[in-house]
């Protein structure tokens with residue numbers, strides 16, 4: 071099995087390590103030549119995972135070289151840039167390769183899930199497109215802390231091939247055929263993590279966070295089901311699992327971004343605190359909300375996050391709006 075990992079940020083690098091540790095032949099593509107050189111020559115990605123010694127991994131700035139002969143192409147770039155990146159890579163994508171998305175977001179404007187963006191840009195049969203999602207904070211994975219994930223693909227044989235390519239003593243992948251559920255879980259939990267960060271930044275404790283996670287799960291499940299997801303997927307690793315990890319961990323960029331806002335910091339200050347890494351929920355809160363609106367699905371926490379991030383709503387006012395909603399059965 072040969073894999074090309076396109077994107078050398080936190081998760082692309084960590085997942086390339088998982089693949090290499092699983093015995094898969096991996097080549098990474100990095101946007102900057104110096105990052106490719108550091109990975110290949112010094113076995114380190116100093117910008118994203120400083121101090122972590124990587125296994126021997128080939129790395130290049132030339133996407134054509136990275137893609138040559140790949141059985142699995144791992145797409146490890148931010149969701150809002152995936153379309154542009156794919157347009158550049160498309161001609162070099164091996165015809166039969168599985169295209170595996172790691173990105174957790176909904177495209178702004180089109181409101182498409184990442185697998186839909188891949189189909190639209192590449193024209194690939196949806197059976198060739200897989201997504202990987204679950205509670206997978208990159209810094210814990212590179213420390214080889216045990217973690218599980220879900221690989222979803224309409225073609226179960228391809229899901230199993232990817233599963234075999236990335237199973238290690240610390241990384242346990244499960245297969246699933248529910249691509250929609252995995253993608254909705256992954257994209258929406260970032261928005262709920264922003265909300266939890268905001269709540270924690272303003273000084274609220276565990277009851278608030280637990281309430282937010284649970285009601286967040288309710289609204290994410292409503293959207294997923296409306297789009298055709300299986301509720302069990304959202305009760306699994308790609309739903310509850312990722313919600314708990316992202317909403318609770320100080321390692322989460324989304325939660326950390328929200329925390330700065332909750333502490334009274336500006337969007338610019340929160341962006342700086344992210345150290346140039348992507349907090350996907352900031353853009354996806356708007357696209358998730360628009361997607362929900364188009365299916366007549368209520369997502370009050372997502373709406374509150376969107377209004378705080380993009381419409382100047384104050385955090386106390388957002389909390390007042392959420393708690394002032396009509397009371398109803400669970």
Ligand SMILES: NC(=O)c1ccc[n+]([C@@H]2O[C@H](COP(=O)([O-])OP(=O)(O)OC[C@H]3O[C@@H](n4cnc5c(N)ncnc54)[C@H](O)[C@@H]3O)[C@@H](O)[C@H]2O)c1
Nearest residue numbers: 078079080081082101147151172173174206207208347348
């Ligand atoms: N970091 C994690 O712990 C983690 C875990 C699971 C999933 N994810 C998801 O994986 C995806 C990638 O996240 P990441 O953590 O690797 O992000 P990151 O910000 O750490 O890195 C993004 C990478 O994409 C590259 N890139 C390529 N083209 C780009 C462009 N046009 N604009 C900006 N960047 C471009 C950057 O150079 C960088 O190497 C996101 O959707 C994220 O939600 C991240």
Ligand SMILES: O=P(O)(O)OC[C@H](O)CO
Nearest residue numbers: 204205206207322323324
């Ligand atoms: O750091 P975050 O908030 O992008 O979250 C990373 C992963 O998606 C957690 O599974």
